[in-house]
Amino acid sequence: MRLDLKLTGCRALTMDPARPAAHTIGIWQGRVAGLDDDVADLPAAETVDLGGAVVLPGFVDAHTHLAWNGRRTTDVTGLSTVEQILDRLSAPGTGWIEASGYDRRIMDRPLTALDLDRISGDRPVYVADLSGHACVVNSVVLNQLPEITSDGWLTENEQLAARTLRLPYSLDEITAELHTSARQVLSEGVTMCAEAGIGAGLIASSPLEAAAYQRARLPIRVQLMVSAHVLHDVAADPADGIARAIDLGLHTGFGDDMLSLGAMKLWTDGGMMARTAALSEPYAGTGNSGQLAEPEELMRAAIVDAHHAGWQLAIHAIGDRAVDFTLDAIQEAQRQRPRADARHRIEHCGLVRPEQLGRIASLGVVPVIQPAFLWAYGDDYSEIMGAERAPWMYRGRAFLDHGITVAGSSDRPVADGAPLRAIDFMVHRRSSSGRAVGPDEAITVEEAIRAYTLGGAYACRKEHVLGSLTPGKLADLVVLGDDPRTSDSIAEIPVLATMVGGTFAFQRPS
Ligand SMILES: [Zn+2]
Numbered sequence: 448m449r450l451d452l453k454l455t456g457c458r459a460l461t462m463d464p465a466r467p468a469a470h471t472i473g474i475w476q477g478r479v480a481g482l483d484d485d486v487a488d489l490p491a492a493e494t495v496d497l498g499g500a501v502v503l504p505g506f507v508d509a510h511t512h513l514a515w516n517g518r519r520t521t522d523v524t525g526l527s528t529v530e531q532i533l534d535r536l537s538a539p540g541t542g543w544i545e546a547s548g549y550d551r552r553i554m555d556r557p558l559t560a561l562d563l564d565r566i567s568g569d570r571p572v573y574v575a576d577l578s579g580h581a582c583v584v585n586s587v588v589l590n591q592l593p594e595i596t597s598d599g600w601l602t603e604n605e606q607l608a609a610r611t612l613r614l615p616y617s618l619d620e621i622t623a624e625l626h627t628s629a630r631q632v633l634s635e636g637v638t639m640c641a642e643a644g645i646g647a648g649l650i651a652s653s654p655l656e657a658a659a660y661q662r663a664r665l666p667i668r669v670q671l672m673v674s675a676h677v678l679h680d681v682a683a684d685p686a687d688g689i690a691r692a693i694d695l696g697l698h699t700g701f702g703d704d705m706l707s708l709g710a711m712k713l714w715t716d717g718g719m720m721a722r723t724a725a726l727s728e729p730y731a732g733t734g735n736s737g738q739l740a741e742p743e744e745l746m747r748a749a750i751v752d753a754h755h756a757g758w759q760l761a762i763h764a765i766g767d768r769a770v771d772f773t774l775d776a777i778q779e780a781q782r783q784r785p786r787a788d789a790r791h792r793i794e795h796c797g798l799v800r801p802e803q804l805g806r807i808a809s810l811g812v813v814p815v816i817q818p819a820f821l822w823a824y825g826d827d828y829s830e831i832m833g834a835e836r837a838p839w840m841y842r843g844r845a846f847l848d849h850g851i852t853v854a855g856s857s858d859r860p861v862a863d864g865a866p867l868r869a870i871d872f873m874v875h876r877r878s879s880s881g882r883a884v885g886p887d888e889a890i891t892v893e894e895a896i897r898a899y900t901l902g903g904a905y906a907c908r909k910e911h912v913l914g915s916l917t918p919g920k921l922a923d924l925v926v927l928g929d930d931p932r933t934s935d936s937i938a939e940i941p942v943l944a945t946m947v948g949g950t951f952a953f954q955r956p957s
Contacts, residue, residue: 505638507903517624524548560599
């Protein structure tokens with residue numbers, strides 16, 4: 448046997464408990480052919496000496512938004528006065544004025560439609576809030592939404608109504624956005640992304656958007672989550688027990704190792720930043736407990752029907768009340784039709800009371816968390832949760848101690864997408880200002896890496912081919928400039944190279 452590539456001089460942390468470390472990795476036909484002595488004597492078409500560099504399995508970002516992240520809009524991140532924002536948005540042109548990065552919490556006063564009208568003329572304006580759960584629009588937009596009374600600030604379903612006016616984007620636009628994001632994530636060591644919801648809802652781009660992923664032929668692996676809003680009645684044989692599905696009966700698992708269908712995505716509440724995550728007790732110092740996204744019976748029916756149709760579910764639930772609802776609905780779906788290893792996921796799982804942990808474990812639910820949320824917003828979130836609940840946010844240790852598989856993810860562009868930033872947070876539990884956020888939830892470096900490799904692969908039902916450097920699995924790996932187990936600053940470790948399927952798809956310019 449002749450290998451395609453032999454990597455020597457590795458300090459590989461394989462994440463495979465059977466062989467946790469390796470110095471030599473043999474690659475053939477895009478897969479790991481063997482490690483160390485298995486391949487040491489085999490000839491290879493090419494040999495690369497990594498000079499002692501640390502090698503990990505490629506990072507899996509189990510929840511991200513590639514198209515949204517790659518979208519070119521005017522960036523107002525960090526601007527804190529109305530005048531600064533109007534200044535940034537004033538430019539000649541036609542069509543929609545779109546901006547992102549608005550943060551209402553830091554403003555001198557909230558931006559309104561009347562403010563935007565001063566610079567917009569007859570052009571519609573859409574300024575997206577950092578949270579993804581709110582926006583500010585101008586009067587041109589409000590006039591097209593006569594059922595809504597607002598000063599311009601729209602959240603959740605009202606935001607969706609405004610968003611829908613802008614759609615669709617063209618396949619060329621979406622394809623370009625996907626390539627922009629793929630280049631970025633490769634430079635951070637990510638080899639697979641799960642796109643968290645296409646087809647409908649707030650982050651939809653076009654009714655054709657799956658076609659963009661198919662034609663883009665991206666250099667990373669992508670799994671598409673499909674919005675539950677595209678479920679529709681189907682006239683199947685009653686023996687199938689499927690009342691609603693998507694066209695052709697496609698469901699989780701369709702596709703190949705580069706592009707596949709993942710879970711069906713549902714939204715059960717909002718977010719902490721917009722104070723719309725559904726809590727069982729109000730946000731500290733307020734009478735507001737957030738809100739569920741839709742009437743419970745509608746959401747429960749979608750969860751049960753998707754479960755019947757063979758879907759894995761990826762259910763957005765940030766507040767503990769939304770988590771309660773989600774666990775109840777999953778339990779009901781499993782009662783009606785038990786499916787071993789349905790492996791339903793809770794996206795974010797941002798606030799989990801101690802007594803909810805056992806239920807998550809017993810239902811086999813996978814929390815897909817975003818550690819960088821707390822690095823970026825942990826100070827604010829700690830305040831709005833209050834002292835008792837702050838340690839329950841985006842847990843680590845408690846999940847693992849309950850035998851729950853945790854998947855790391857970014858929700859990019861809502862927060863920093865670099866896996867090493869998230870791993871750093873999971874280990875140290877310090878926000879960007881240095882504040883300790885749930886320090887008892889800290890996990891080890893190896894556990895944090897596992898969340899971003901095997902854990903992510905498991906959440907995406909790809910652990911048989913991804914997540915560890917195991918002979919027979921796909922040759923996806925990342926080469927680092929330092930060892931996260933001994934580094935003082937994991938987030939700052941340079942990513943030297945990223946390999947997808949045996950080919951270097953990113954190499955850091957030297
Ligand atoms: Zn998301």
